Amino acid sequence: MADTIKKIDGITTEATEELIEETLAAYPEKARKKRAPHLGANEPTSATCAVKSNKKVVPGVMSQRGCAYAGAKGVVWGPIRDMVHVSHGPVGCGVYSWGTRRNLMEGIPGVTSFPLDFTSDFQEKDIVYGGDKKLEVLLREADELFPLNKGLSVLSECPVGLIGDDINAVTKKMEAELGKFVVPCNCEGFRGVSQSLGHHISNDSIRDHVIGKREFSEPAGPYDVALIGDYNIGGDVWAAKPILEEIGLNVKSVWTGDGEIEKIAATYQVKLNLIHCYRSMNYMCKVMEEKWGIPWLEYNFFGPTKIEKSLRDIAELFDDTIKANVEKVIEKYRLQMQEVIDEYRPRLEGKTAMLFVGGLRPRHTIGAYEDLGIQITGAGYEFAHQDDYDRTSPEMAKGTIIYDDASEFELEKFVEKMKPDLVGSGIKEKYVFQKAGIPFRQMHSWDYSGPYHGYEGFRIFARDIDMAINSPTWSLVKAPF
């Protein structure tokens, strides 16, 4: 919990509750009852956030959510660079998720890394006769044409689960034949209520088919850690990992940004798991804790305040060498970060922002905004759970608005009333607000910029937020005639 309860001028619980009431009034009764528990005014001192989450989308309201496949392909599997990820089913899912998450990767495309779209492109006959045989042939072809792959994943799309295909039997057979990872992931888009189940199903696949099956070539060391839940959006991993290395830790594997499947499989050998995206991977940390006794720690690399706190928290789990390194690193970057703040904060002080992103970033980025003098008046998630909201509540000021799985309609109403200087959300929301003359940054993809993690990332974040809010183009929106 934050040390002091935050307050923002002009934001009151009463006004926020009134806004929620007004917004809900437009819904038919059944939908109103379903949506009401997902909206609330923040109460930072409450033990649990009162907003409900992880429930089904209300049909027709225009939710911004994706599906289990999106969570599996886009989030967990897609970033693993040395695997062939097969979108198993009709052509669309693979095409729409091809290169659209910005999980950058090293390697030679098509040779040692595979940022391509592999699909079985189901046709009517595959629906009628089943796709298992085709999948078997396909996996063999993929392995032959991309021989340096270190594994193949099979990500089921909706029809696969409906027609009774058994991808698990096929992958088991093919794993034996090919002698490398062939991992099934039953992440049909109709499963669950959001991307979140796709993360979980993927975690299950890693648990059942991957982890524990490889070992690192080098002997284990006392500073071996894994970086969990950083997907290298816009190069985030490449900005975060060097900091951990600079304080003396040895980052043995990354889940899953710019990730390598065999290193993921050997992660059970590390001493500590450091988790950034709690929502998508906390389950795997718990599995490794239970089975191999590996402790885990949440950390936050957005903005210097949170970075410093996180580094000190990490240091607590290590010896004096690491502790001393951490202080040195903090000292080294503090001046640089102050220069960034001195440049941008005067232009951003007192501005407000509203956030609506996936399952982590609304709460994790608050500190970075605050480092720049920006206050967050509203926050919500597409697919977060109760534990995410509980972690959000203390970070937010009293009476600010919290919205779970917000519909297009709600977001518009809330923004119209709260009048933030910036909205941070996704591609589907972006142009709605920009048409209304409201500055916007995509906070899933870093709006084609990044990295935003680490010290390097904060410099870019500050520049981007400043350019969004202070772009002279906004002054042209209203015609003088």
Place this chain on the structure above:
Amino acid sequence: MSTTTAVKPMTEHSAEEIERVKNWINSEEYKEKNFAREALVVNPAHACQPLGAQMVAHGFEGSLPFIHGSQGCASYFRSTFSRHFREPACATSDAMTEDGAVFGGQNNLFEGLENAYALYKPKVIPVFTTCMPEVIGDDLTAFIRNAKIKGHIPEELPTPYANTPSFNGTHIHGYDSMLKAMLEYLTEGHKKEGADNGKLNLIPGFDGNTGNLREYKRYFDAMGIDYTVLADISDVFDSVCDGTYRMYSGGTPLDAAADSINAKATISLMKYSTLNCMKWLEQNYSGKNNILPLPMGIRKTDEFLMALSEMFDKPIPAELKAERGRAVDAMTDAHQYIHGKKFAVAGDPDYLLGIVSFLLEMGAVPYHILCSRSNKKFKKEMEALLATSPLYGAQGTVYVNKDLWHMRSLCMTDPVDGIIGDTHCKWVARDAKIPLFRIGFPIMDRVNLHRTPVIGYNGAVSLLTGIVNKFLDTVDETCEDQWFEMMR
């Protein structure tokens, strides 16, 4: 849990092995293996039916596209349109989940229609499907009728619907089905026997270029032809930024759509994305129905304007003739920079025919022509087009049902000077070290290209300018000092 296996060491690939594979994937031997694929598709250049249906559904006044099926599909389609146009793409879904898979999606549809109507007050809700309800066999006809009987939405609210299974055809077939459904629904009961309304209906087809649509309209205005563009996305996906967000911007007016059945003539400019719709029109619309080629390049634009002139008995105005003259002037001036250059081209059938036609006019060589899902009919039509130009067309080969990984093999083993296609082609372009000229859908990595027409005389000039200047930039950027010179 799967059976426990022994813990294995890391797999290491030597630098030599990596180098070998890196070269191997560029080889003839690899190409053969690559073309022998039977099951695996890599980097397809097509999307699924409901995406095309959604484009149509956006193109009518006050229309809210409604996806019956999984919510994730809706998010994918919306994101795809927003990335391409940099515009909002508001559409909703009834978010079917496991219970929908078991019991069918009727309850989702009821609730979804009721909520969508109450919140967003659309004038029309076009409904189309994802693969999930198609696999389980949901009966849309009954479901929508029941939704009205039970009062979830008003009886009079137009609810055209189309079945758009993703495991059949591509986005262009979804476009076809949805457009047919829209027109069937909106025109019902509006046919007037006898006199026509004197207007032209234009069906642009699955076109991600709003500039093209505006250009067609300019032609009609210049010729004094009263028109209705059916599924008009120009103001939907090229809307103003003036401080007010309008969820419904532009689109074909519903009364104009209803009256379209009485038009003097209807023209489709994309045969392959309107096949069924045009068949239906032929039987039901009173006017003359014409399928014309996408007017790319000079001759196809001539053909388009002459057809308009003939159908409406209006002369082609001097200003358009002058425009033609200026375009030809630009082409003769610049021909030396593109003559004989070889191109790889990938895209939808109608666009491919247009691009190839333009290249042949320039004396360029359309060399690898690839449509990642089509049929023999298209292949034959393209081959016939190539045959019209023994000098430049004869070298071209047409590939259907091949993907962009096949295209990569073609460009690595039998090189070309440039590739034309959508953003997905950038991987081939990079590996083959050739420029990509972005035409088609989606374009996710450059700004504003959808605002510049590629059809008509002006479109030919902008295509030519883009291609030639890029070639010249490359010369200036890469030539050695002694070859760097003032003029080009």
